[in-house]
Amino acid sequence: MLRSVQGIVLRSMDYGEGNKIISLFTPELGKVGVMARGAKKVKSRHAAVTQLFTYGDFVFFKQRGQMGSLNSAEIIEAHHALREDLHMSAHASYLVEMTDRMLGEEEGSTYIFEQLKAGLMAIEEGKDMQIVVHLYEMKMFDLAGYLPVTDACVSCGETSGITSFSPAMGGTLCTRCRYKDAMAIPIAEGTLKLLKLFPRMDMRRLGAVQVKEETKAQLKACMRAYMDVHIGVQWKSRGFIEQMEKYNI
Template identity: 25%
Template sequence: MRELKEVQGIVFKRRKYKDTDLIVKIMTKNNGIISLIVKGAMRPKSKLNAATLNFSYGTYVIYTSGHGLSSLRTYKEVKQLDGIYDDLIKNAYASFILDLIDHAFVEYQSIGKYYDLADFAIHKINEGVDPEIITQIVQMQLLTAFGVQPELHRCLICKKAEGIFDYSIKLGGIICSDHFNDVQSRLYLKPKQTALLRTMGLVPIERLGKISLQSETKLATRKAIDRIYRETIDLNLKTKKFLDEMKFFS
């Protein structure tokens, strides 16, 4: 049975449907990811069109049965993240973040803390915080949503929590220097790079202060995170491909 419901969320995908309608995806905290049909949105002067642009956020009033395609009735207090919408680089990073979360959950499944993670991340990107650092943090913290739970607190072998560490994808977490000679599958990261991966994965994003990294360190952690995703999850996202192409030509 369909009911009228108010949801707070972020619009992150949209496509044309029939002549004047749109299909819009919105990410909400308690109701998960919802696909909405927005009737008449492509008509001239439609207010629904402006309210459902990508990176719009606010309160949307929808008809929904809790599964399948819902429909947008109206909206309240919708704003747009103009800094992302108008900037190709910010747009690419934010699109990738939201696409990742979209692939980690099925529709209407509550995403809880990951909504807060996405909301905080894209607002920081909108404000001008380094989008690559923000994206790497999200990637590390989103691993658990994909069923990958890397051990970042202590050495997988001897449980040592302090010292010099590296990361092993095969073993699924960090190993201390006492076992470097025994583990051939480690990534051979520098101690600072492994420490950064641990920080990104363990510290709540809202508690992280200003992070300023050398380009060499960012590149190393990016390659490490890309390998972790490629070898444990193996996603093939268009948003990631576009992001990589954009970095190649920048």
């Protein structure tokens, strides 16, 4: 069957002497593997459109249970800057890696597609990469059914006096329940506001936010610990980001 879709390249792998296999994320079909014959060749009409992060129109032939075969493609947004800048590339890679590993094959989601598309554009436009990443992580938690409780105490339901975040218990804790998790992460009011906002916020509406470094540090601690406890995946791209942070690259 011939399919015509918009898609974002999540992975691009060399195959054989001159071919590439790409993993496309599309709104209707979810993740789809497509063979692009001759795409490794410099003069190939498919060389540019099969690069990582590329957003474009793709036409491919696919039979049920088989890999697709690319017929034609047109670039809508090449995202050159995401591949050329080390920090942009690392954070954009984390977005596509989460999408690739947390969505099942042919599991479509127009909403997640739009969030990923907006997230890549936000990074390229120079918006705070850490905030973009945390916002998208929250979308992934929601998709996986592990959205943390952030609008009340996860233990007693109290909505006031929230002072910490417990990855193990699944959300925020009030002062009275703080003792229930010795490993809970202390959070300030600004951090709590963002944790409440992220589940409801659409990436497409993200502006040029200014967040204090202290708040960003608390957010990072909360989101990374929560990801490790509830998703438990060793993210290659996040590991690279952490190495850059460690050596102040």
